[in-house]
C-alpha cells in the first residue's frame with residue numbers, strides 16, 4: 001500500500017539507469033562525447049541523501065551500456081564555489097574538455113552565483129580556473145545559474161537561467177570571444193509568464209528548428225496544466241533571433257526535471273534528465289543510503305512540429321528472450337505468462353474499436369500496482385502512482401493526439417518507469433517503489449480493445465563499475 005515507510009530493502013536500485021553510489025543525485029551536467037566515451041556528470045551530494053553542497057559526480061561509457069563511475073570531477077571549496085559546484089555544461093575544444101558551472105556561495109541569507117571554468121586533458125582530472133562571469137547584470141537577481149555553453153562562427157555563447165529584479169524568470173544570452181569576458185546579448189525568453197526562475201537552460205538544433213529547453217519554477221495554474229510546480233519544457237524557433245513559440249511539456253510525469261542534451265559522435269542529440277524534482281520529499285530508497293537517478297538516455301528527433309524522445313537504440317542490446325504477439329482481441333483482463341518483471345521493455349500498439357478505455361497495470365503485486373490508463377474518448381493518458389508502493393503517489397495526465405490507436409513504449413527499471421507514447425511526442429517519467437515480488441504486468445479492457453502488436457523483453461544490464469568514493473574530500 002502507499003505511504004508505508006519500510007526498513008532498507010535494497011531492491012530499488014536501478015540496473016541500467018545511473019544512480020549515485022550513496023547520497024543524493026540531481027541534475028545531469030556537462031554532457032559531452034570526449035575521447036571515445038560518453039561523459040555524464042551529475043549534481044551529487046555524496047555525504048547525505050539531502051540537497052547540500054553539491055559536487056559533480058562523473059560516469060562515462062563507450063557505448064551507453066557499460067558505465068564506469070569516476071572520482072568527482074569538481075568539488076566545492078574555493079571562495080567562489082564554497083557552497084556547491086552547481087549545474088553547468090561541457091564543451092570540447094582543442095582536444096580538451098572545458099566545463100562551465102555555477103559556483104554557489106552563501107553568505108548568511110545572501111547568495112552569490114559565479115560562473116566558473118574548469119578544464120581537463122584526459123576527461124577525468126579537472127583544473128579549476130575560477131570565475132569567468134562574476135555577477136548578474138544590474139536588472140537581475142543572484143538567482144543566476146546553470147550556464148549552457150556553445151560555440152559557433154560568431155564566438156562563444158552562454159544560455160543562463162535567471163530571475164529579473166521583479167521576481168520573474170527568464171533565460172539570458174551572453175557572448176564572448178575568449179571564454180573569459182562575457183557581454184549580455186539579451187533575453188531568450190522576453191515574456192513574463194515563465195515562473196519566478198528558469199533553471200537549467202539547454203539549446204540544440206534538430207533539423208531546421210532551434211530548441212530551447214528550460215525549467216520554469218513556480219508554474220502551477222490554469223494556463224499551465226502540467227503536473228509539477230517545477231516543470232521541464234521546450235520551445236522552438238525557426239532561426240536565431242526569431243521569437244520562441246509557446247512552450248510544450250517535455251515530460252508529463254511526476255518525476256522529471258533539469259534535462260540536458262549531449263551532441264553525439266554522429267550528430268545525434270541524446271537527452272538525460274533527473275528522475276526527481278526539487279520539491280520532492282525523501283524517497284524510500286533513502287533507507288538504503290541513496291536517492292534519485294537519471295533517466296535512460298533518450299534519442300531526440302523533430303516530428304511534425306513536436307519534440308520526440310525515444311529510448312536510445314543502444315539499450316536494445318540489453319534485451320533478453322522476447323515475446324512477440326500480434327492481432328489479439330481482448331475483453332476484460334489479459335495477461336501472458338512470460339510478460340512480467342522489474343527490468344523490462346514493453347512495446348504496445350493498441351486499438352480501441354469502440355473508444356472505450358484500457359488500463360495497463362505494471363509492477364503489479366498483492367499490495368501494489370502502477371496504473372497507466374488510455375482514455376481514447378478524451379484523448380488522454382493517465383498515470384496513477386498512488387498505489388505504486390512505498391511513496392506518496394499521484395495522478396499525472398498527458399494529452400494525446402486523438403484517435404482510436406495508441407502506440408506505447410515503456411521502460412521499467414526496478415524503481416523507474418518511463419512511458420513514451422505517440423512516437424515519443426508524449427512522455428511520462430515516474431519513480432515507483434514497489435514490493436520486490438510485485439512483478440506482474442496486465443491489461444484491463446473496459447470494452448473492445450485489440451492488441452495490434454505487443455513486444456516484450458526482459459532487460460539485463462551490466463553492473464556499473466563503481467570507484468567514485470575515491471578522491472572525495474571530507
Ligand code: FRU
Nearest residue numbers: 027043054086087145199258
Ligand atoms: C536544479 C538546480 C539547479 C542548480 C542545482 C543545484 O535542480 O536547482 O538550478 O544548479 O539544481 O544542485
